[in-house]
Amino acid sequence: MEIRGLIDRGYVHTVIRKRPVDVHKGDCGKVLIVAGSREMAGAAIFASKAAIRCGSGLVKICTNKKIFLSLQTSVPEAICMEWGNTKDDLMQYDCIAIGPGMGVDRRSKNILKMILKDFDKTVVIDADGLNTIAKYDELQQLVRKTEASVIMTPHIGEAKRLLGNANIADLTRIEIASFLRKKYGCMIIVKGANTLVAVSDEDAYTNTTGNPGMATAGSGDVLTGIITSLAGQGLAPEDAAKAGVFVHGLSGDLAADKLGEYGLVASDIADYVPFALKELTE
Numbered sequence: 505m506e507i508r509g510l511i512d513r514g515y516v517h518t519v520i521r522k523r524p525v526d527v528h529k530g531d532c533g534k535v536l537i538v539a540g541s542r543e544m545a546g547a548a549i550f551a552s553k554a555a556i557r558c559g560s561g562l563v564k565i566c567t568n569k570k571i572f573l574s575l576q577t578s579v580p581e582a583i584c585m586e587w588g589n590t591k592d593d594l595m596q597y598d599c600i601a602i603g604p605g606m607g608v609d610r611r612s613k614n615i616l617k618m619i620l621k622d623f624d625k626t627v628v629i630d631a632d633g634l635n636t637i638a639k640y641d642e643l644q645q646l647v648r649k650t651e652a653s654v655i656m657t658p659h660i661g662e663a664k665r666l667l668g669n670a671n672i673a674d675l676t677r678i679e680i681a682s683f684l685r686k687k688y689g690c691m692i693i694v695k696g697a698n699t700l701v702a703v704s705d706e707d708a709y710t711n712t713t714g715n716p717g718m719a720t721a722g723s724g725d726v727l728t729g730i731i732t733s734l735a736g737q738g739l740a741p742e743d744a745a746k747a748g749v750f751v752h753g754l755s756g757d758l759a760a761d762k763l764g765e766y767g768l769v770a771s772d773i774a775d776y777v778p779f780a781l782k783e784l785t786e
C-alpha cells in the first residue's frame with residue numbers, strides 16, 4: 505500500500521457539488537444510524553446532528569428508548585426507532601452507520617450480523633461496532649463476505665483491537681491500514697492527526713484538514729455522521745470516505761478559527777459542517 509496523494513480542496517470540489525434547484529428531500533438520502541445507549545446518548549446525538557447538518561434528507565436513529573427524549577430535544581429533525589424494530593426493511597436506507605456509543609453486547613452483535621447479511625449499500629462501522637467485530641470471529645467473516653461496501657473508522661486503540669490486540673505501537677499509519685485491509689478487505693480510515701484513508705490494497709490518501717482542537721470526546725462520532733450522510737446522498741463509498749474526512753477536518757478548522765482549540769467540543773464541529781459545505785460549494 506502506498507500514499508497516492510493528499511485529500512485536498514481541489515478533489516473535494518469535484519465530488520461535493522452545488523444542489524440542483526429542483527432537488528427534493530427524497531433525493532438527498534435516507535440514512536439509518538444505529539448508535540447510543542443510556543450511558544452514551546451523546547454519541548448518537550453527535551452522529552445524527554452531523555448527518556442532518558451535512559444535508560441528509562432523512563436521518564433515522566436506532567437506539568435505546570430511554571434516550572429518545574434527549575435525542576428528540578437535541579436533534580428534533582431526526583426520527584427515533586427502537587432496537588427491536590431494526591428488522592424494518594433495511595433496503596429502504598441509502599446508507600447505514602453502526603457503532604458510536606452502542607455498547608458491546610449480544611444485541612450489538614445481532615444487529616451487525618443482520619446489516620452485514622441483508623444490506624448491500626455503504627455501511628460505516630465505528631467505535632463499538634468495531635469493538636464488537638473485534639470480539640466475534642463470525643462477524644469478521646461477515647465483513648469479508650458482505651455485499652455491502654464497508655468503511656471502518658478506527659482510532660489507534662480500536663485498530664489494535666481489530667488486529668487481535670497485536671502490538672502496533674511501532675507501526676506507521678499505513679502499515680496499520682495495510683494489516684487491517686488484509687484482515688477485513690474493506691475501506692479503512694485510520695483516524696488522528698493526518699487521518700489516512702485506505703481505499704484498496706494499493707491506494708491510500710492522507711487528509712489535509714483538522715487540528716488538535718478536535719482531540720475531544722465525540723469528534724469521531726461527528727465524522728461517522730458526515731461520511732454516512734455523504735454516502736447516503738449518492739457519493740461512491742471511496743469518495744464519501746475521502747470527502748468525509750476532509751469536510752470533518754474543515755468543519756473543525758472553521759470552528760477553531762472562531763473558538764480556539766481548547767474550548768472546541770464535538771457539537772461545535774457538527775455545527776460548523778454547514779459553513780464547510782458552503783465554502784466548498786461556492
Ligand SMILES: NC(=O)C1=CN([C@@H]2O[C@H](COP(=O)(O)OP(=O)(O)OC[C@H]3O[C@@H](n4cnc5c(N)ncnc54)[C@H](OP(=O)(O)O)[C@@H]3O)[C@@H](O)[C@H]2O)[C@@H](O)CC1
Pocket residue numbers: 543544545546547548603604605606607631632659660661662695696721722723724725
Ligand atoms: N458523549 C458520548 O456519548 C461519547 C461516547 N463515546 C463512545 O465511548 C465508547 C468508547 O470509545 P473511546 O474511543 O472513548 O474509548 P476506547 O475505544 O476504549 O479508546 C480508548 C483507547 O484507545 C486508545 N486510543 C484512542 N485513540 C487513540 C489514538 N488516537 N492514538 C492512540 N491510542 C488511542 C487509548 O489509549 P491511551 O490513550 O490510553 O494510550 C485507549 O486505550 C464508544 O462507544 C464511543 O462511541 C465517545 O465517542 C465519546 C463521546
Ligand SMILES: Nc1ncnc2c1ncn2[C@@H]1O[C@H](COP(=O)(O)OP(=O)(O)O)[C@@H](O)[C@H]1O
Pocket residue numbers: 631659695696697698699713714715716717718719720721722723724725726727752
Ligand atoms: N490532533 C488532531 N488533529 C486532527 N484531528 C484530530 C486530532 N485528534 C483527533 N482528531 C480527530 O478527531 C476524531 C476523534 O475520533 P475518536 O477517537 O473516535 O473520538 P470519539 O470516539 O471521542 O468521538 C478523529 O476524526 C480524529 O482524526
Ligand SMILES: [Mg+2]
Pocket residue numbers: 630631659724725
Ligand atoms: Mg470514536
